[in-house]
Amino acid sequence: MARGRFITVEGGEGAGKSTQAALLTQALAARGLDVVQTREPGGAPGAERIRSLLLAPASPPWSALSEALLHFAARSEHLVFTIRPALKSGRWVVCDRFVDSTVAYQGYAQGLERGIIERLSRLVVGDDMPDLTLILDIAAEPGLARLKTRGAPNRYDEMDLAFHERLREGFLEIARAAPERCVVINAEAPIEVLHRAILDAVIERLEVPGGA
Numbered sequence: 562m563a564r565g566r567f568i569t570v571e572g573g574e575g576a577g578k579s580t581q582a583a584l585l586t587q588a589l590a591a592r593g594l595d596v597v598q599t600r601e602p603g604g605a606p607g608a609e610r611i612r613s614l615l616l617a618p619a620s621p622p623w624s625a626l627s628e629a630l631l632h633f634a635a636r637s638e639h640l641v642f643t644i645r646p647a648l649k650s651g652r653w654v655v656c657d658r659f660v661d662s663t664v665a666y667q668g669y670a671q672g673l674e675r676g677i678i679e680r681l682s683r684l685v686v687g688d689d690m691p692d693l694t695l696i697l698d699i700a701a702e703p704g705l706a707r708l709k710t711r712g713a714p715n716r717y718d719e720m721d722l723a724f725h726e727r728l729r730e731g732f733l734e735i736a737r738a739a740p741e742r743c744v745v746i747n748a749e750a751p752i753e754v755l756h757r758a759i760l761d762a763v764i765e766r767l768e769v770p771g772g773a
């Protein structure tokens with residue numbers, strides 16, 4: 562049986578990742594694919610428990626290293642119990658955030674040495690990097706403005722503007738460094754326009770039944 566395809570959706574706060582991951586999953590399923598939609602941190606029972614620690618608003622501050630270690634612990638659970646079994650069985654996986662978020666948040670935005678993240682990634686992720694990463698790009702201020710229309714804020718929502726500006730530049734730098742894997746998409750577009758751009762990118766990069 563052929564290995565499934567692994568797609569990640571990345572971007573800063575307010576970029577609309579969760580909505581677009583759901584729309585992409587529905588679109589791929591409508592084309593006859595067996596798709597698993599998942600998220601990070603989380604996506605497996607143990608990883609969801611770690612998520613509650615990491616995202617709780619007004620929680621005591623973690624060091625950047627501690628945060629990275631927690632994210633990779635959750636990622637290990639996610640890979641072992643959700644992502645790898647799905648891909649091995651031929652299913653496609655659409656994941657809201659993955660290792661690029663750790664690089665952007667704990668590396669670029671919080672200043673953790675990139676080499677530490679790279680070593681953790683080799684240990685935990687290995688060769689199981691995404692086939693395609695969709696980076697939804699939105700400027701920090703409009704992204705933060707969107708947060709006011711969604712539910713209770715998480716801890717990262719409460720970071721200052723400078724943090725979110727470093728975060729955005731981090732994601733753009735990740736995309737520049739890995740153009741064969743990453744596609745940057747304007748997330749300030751209306752939801753349906755953004756969805757169409759995402760679906761077009763997936764169809765162009767990966768073998769999707771039904772084409773356009």
